[in-house]
Structures are given as structure tokens and as C-alpha cells.
Amino acid sequence: MFDHLIPERIRKELLRELSGLGIEALKPYSKGTTSVVFLGKLGEKRVIVKLQRPDSPRDNFRREAEILEAISPFGISPPLIARGRIGNLSYLVREFAEGEPILYAELKKRHLFQIAEKTALLDRLYLDHGQIQGGKHIIIGGDVYIIDFEKANWRKPNNLTSAMAMIFIGRNAISERVYKSFNLGEDFREAMKSALRVYKREGKLSAVLDVLATL
Template identity: 50%
Template sequence: MLIELLGREMHNYLISQEELERFKGFLEKRGIKVEKFYSKGTTSLIFLGKWRNKEVIIKLERPDTPRKNLQKEANILRVLKGHEISPLLIDYGMFENREFLVREFAIGKPLLYTTPEKDHLLQILEETYKLDLLRIDHGQIQGGKHIIIGDRVWIIDFEKASLRRKPKNVTTAMAMIFLNNNVISKRVREKFKINPMFLETLRKELKQYKETKNIEKIKELLCSL
């Protein structure tokens, strides 16, 4: 039973077997099949499923969520459609007074748990640059969990993103990957044998980027790795 994967506490508190079955039936009528529980987020329960033979992520708002974010995420995913930054939004709506969102599954591993290749680094630069141009500030780039590394790069989970904050996706991503002291930067520095001159040049170019919004010098630097 699907609910067994949620655990007894979640069964009793976050969703009942009966409600889960109703949710599965509700989505099946929309062409979406719930297959298994995936994880528990701060604001939603997350399931894996299928839509037209494609793997999808299904988010269902938790009844105890401190905030409603899925509509905002759905709106941002609509803005991103065609930009090849985040997986495609499949569906969004309400189920028994709870928000739900369905999007295509991003195949790969979070940057936090893997070491990127040079092509990945260039894709991260390009995609964060696109976000800056679209004036969307992701808000959680710095943790490395929302950049997915696979055959290509995806940026996911825009629940805390904003169209009002000043976007700083490029500077945040580059600082996380190269300049800050964390497990990601340590792996990248070791893999590419990055020296202090490279880091100092990157700092200078990021400072210039804040003024010019031109990534060409940063791109040239990454291409030199």
C-alpha cells in the first residue's frame, strides 16, 4: 500500500488512507498516476508518478504547512516554459482545499551530492543568467540541493522564488561552487585544480557582472578550466 511508505505518524497526521485514495483517483481522471511516496517537504508531501509515460513529481500541500507556495511556483514555472531551465509544469490546482502541483521529473543528482563536469558548470552559469534576465530570484540556489546534475542541468523547486527581490542567481551560484567554503567548492577546486588567481579573477568578474549583467568574461574563465 502506498500509505505504508509514509509511515504511521504521517498516516495519522498529514494524510489518511482514505484521503490519499481520493487524491489518486482525482489525479487519474486528469491523466496522472500516483506511484509511490518520494519525500516530505516543509510545505508538501511529494510523490513520484507517471503522465503520458513520463516520470513526474507530484506535490500535495501539507495540512500543517506554514505557507502556501505551490501557486507561486506554478506561476513561475509557466514563465520559465520554453527557457529549458526547469522541468515542464504538467498540472496545478486544488484538491479538497489543498494545493497540488505536478511537473516533469528532473533526472540526475543534486549538485550537493555530486561533482559537476565543465559542461555542467557552463550550463549552471547560463541557466542562472537566464533567471537573472527574467528577474526571478530563486532564493535557494546557495544550498546546492536545487541544481540537478545529469545529462543536462535542471534548476528545480521555485516555492521560495520571487519576482520582487533583486535577482542574484549567477553570483550566488558561482560563489557557492567556487568561492565559499563548502563541500561543493572543495570538490570542484580539487577536480579542476583551481588556484588562487582563478578565484581572485572570478571575484573581480562577478563584481563587474553586478554592474554590467554581462557573463562573457565569467564564461571565458569557466571555459579555461
């Protein structure tokens, strides 16, 4: 699948290095503009291996790995397992986030609270994910995880507001499903807008949690 993107020498070196870490059964998973992604196994756990594409215009993997290490104590994203370089290409390995992207998942009340709490925690860490509203980077399963910090940076954050706007304020496939599932109306949308204004002005997460509690 990735043969035309990754030279054979690089593939063999990557397999050798990952094997030394105990990672096996590597298979192609997805590709982006800057990376190719493999799925593998480490014992009983599934892992994601992200390798920089040789034709990538930038290498964001070092920063992403540093970000994952910094937030690892908080359970926001699956833990980083390893990082390194094969030749001049960076790679990182993290545990696989079991579940479905929010774009496709059926959301329960507990998921919505977890999303609010974890995005607010990112805000308090002053780490802006940068792609929350895309609908592909919040994974819903036994836990809620936020993944792919490739474009994240330490800057003025907008994580919780972006997440709540995607789920409750905007009119999209996610919000339509949530409004139907919880039988919500415009009064809820206005209440969430008001709570987000309080959050942006005063930093009070409780304003948002109080609205979620009415679900």
C-alpha cells in the same frame, strides 16, 4: 509514509484525479515543512507530485506553478504538467529532474557553463530563486535543471552570483570537489571574484563565461 500527514479522503481524491491525468504508480518520495512529495509515472516519464500539507502555515503552490509556467519556454526547470486543488489543498505535477543534486554530482565543464547560463537567464527574467546556495536545487544529469521554486519571487535577483559563489568562491564540499577535479588554485578564485564584480556592476555574463573557459 505520509498516512499521518494526509487524511485518507484526500489521498483517495488525489489518486483519482491523478489517474484521470494518466499518472500512475504513485509512491512517497519526500516531505518538507509545507508539502509532501510523491513520485509517479506518466507514460514513460517519471513525474513529481507536490501536495500541500494540511498543517502547512502557507500555500505557495499557486505562485510556484505560475513561475514554472512562466519559465517553461526556457528549459530552466522540468516542465509543469498540471496543477489543481484537492479540497483546500493545492497540488502541482511536473516532470522529474533526472540526475543528482549538485551537492553530490561530479561536475563537468559543460555543466558549469549551463549553470551560469541558466542562473543568468533567471536574473534577466528578474526572478530570484532564493535557495540557490543550498546545494540541493540544482540537478546535474543529461541536462542541468533548477528545481523547487516554492520560495522564489519576482524581486531583485542574485542567482548567478549565488551559484558561482557556492561553486567557486566559498569553501565547502562542492567547491573543494570542483577545485580538486579541475586542479584549480587561488588565482582562479580571484579571477571569478573579479568577473562577478563585473557581472554585478555591468550585467556582463561574458566576464564569467571567459573565466569558465579557462577550465
